[in-house]
Amino acid sequence: MKKTTCCDCGLGADAISVKLGGRTVEVCCEECARALGEAEAATASAPAAKD
Ligand SMILES: [Zn+2]
Numbered sequence: 001m002k003k004t005t006c007c008d009c010g011l012g013a014d015a016i017s018v019k020l021g022g023r024t025v026e027v028c029c030e031e032c033a034r035a036l037g038e039a040e041a042a043t044a045s046a047p048a049a050k051d
Pocket of ligand 1: 007008027032
C-alpha cells in the first residue's frame with residue numbers, strides 16, 4: 001500500500017510532486033499540495049519540532 005496518497009481522492013495520472021522540508025511528497029492536486037505545504041509550515045515553525 002502506498003503512503004504517498006494525500007487524501008481519499010487518491011493519486012492518478014495527474015499526480016504531482018511537491019518538496020516539503022527536504023522531502024518529496026506526491027499529491028493528487030494543487031489543492032492538496034497547498035494544504036500539505038501549510039501543514040508543513042506549521043510543523044516547521046513549532047518550537048518543539050525536532051528534525
Ligand atoms: Zn488529494
